[in-house]
Amino acid sequence: MLELAMGIMLGLLGLGAGCAMIAGIGPGIGEGNAVAKACEAIGRQPECKSDVTSTMIMGCAIAETTGLYGLIVAILLIFVAPGSFTGILKDAIK
């Protein structure tokens, strides 16, 4: 019984970590848009290249934040959650 419950729990944690990383889609689209616009701007005004590039990198890094939240949730689910959930399961089944 405990083995079955453990297996289901670990599988669902892995599944949850995978689902959490769906958050990676958003920053991908957002950063792609930002870089595309930056390329357009550089093409229009090549003399502004350094300013545009630094602003773009700054914006990209901030747009990444939502994806990183998803990543942190996934990492917690894989590395931290099994340890604490196993104890809860053992207590519940005893």
Place this chain on the structure above:
Amino acid sequence: MIDYGLIAMMILPILACIALKVLFTPASEGVNISGALVYWQSEAGLDSPTSLYISESQVNSWAVIISILGLCLYLTHGLTAKASLKRQLVAEWIVEKSEKLVRDNMGGFFAEWGPFITAIMGLSAFSSLICLVGLFSPTGDVNVTFGWAILVFFLIMHFKFRGGLWNYFKGLFKPIPVFAPMNLIGEIATPVSMAFRHYGNILSGAVISALIGSALTGLSRSLVGWLPGVLGDMPLLRVGLPAVLSIYFDVFSGVMQAFIFAMLTMLNVAGAVPWDDWNTRRKKRNKPEIQNTAA
């Protein structure tokens, strides 16, 4: 002679950290993704809320602090008016760049904040870069980045309260009182997002590097494992590719995040000052008006 001492001051803490890590790392096989090693802990145990422990991230960040101190002393040792040494030019370049950065982004009122911002940027950058010598990056530990973010949070709050406590609490209920919880969350979200952004970037780089290393080890074991003797045991495919990826994940990402952390510190602190309310309060006390001269 002092120069050699200062160079030793830069290198020796890092070597001591490597030695400490080698002594404390448990023997293991295969993939090993874990947090910071715990060097010392009080008797309460790690799970207890009263536990006190010294982990790898703290020791490594102390080593980084000492190395940066050594670097600063080395760069500024033996200054002359005519700049006869190359390192004096480097030191002057760093000071000029940091003051220009702070002045451009924060305005004239904060012109003296250059050293603080440069300290944050340097500590963060070197803490991330320390993983190039095989040590655990202190910035890959959420406690370290959260500590820095809380420091920035206190600075932001200090300047927000300059407009008066009552004005600050009234500001939370704008534009309509329903927004109060959201404004409160917004206040707390600033340090949380700064800490998680830095930590997540560095940690994801470390995790991906470890995964790629273990995958290449397995691949080379199955592809060239038939070679005789030592050649078969060596993970030959691990030569080269992880180093190329490390340029992005460790060097670029680490330096970028340091710059962004410093940039967000500047923007948040400079944007927190309520100039109108502060000047109204100063006028009541017969003090001169303060203006933030741009650039």
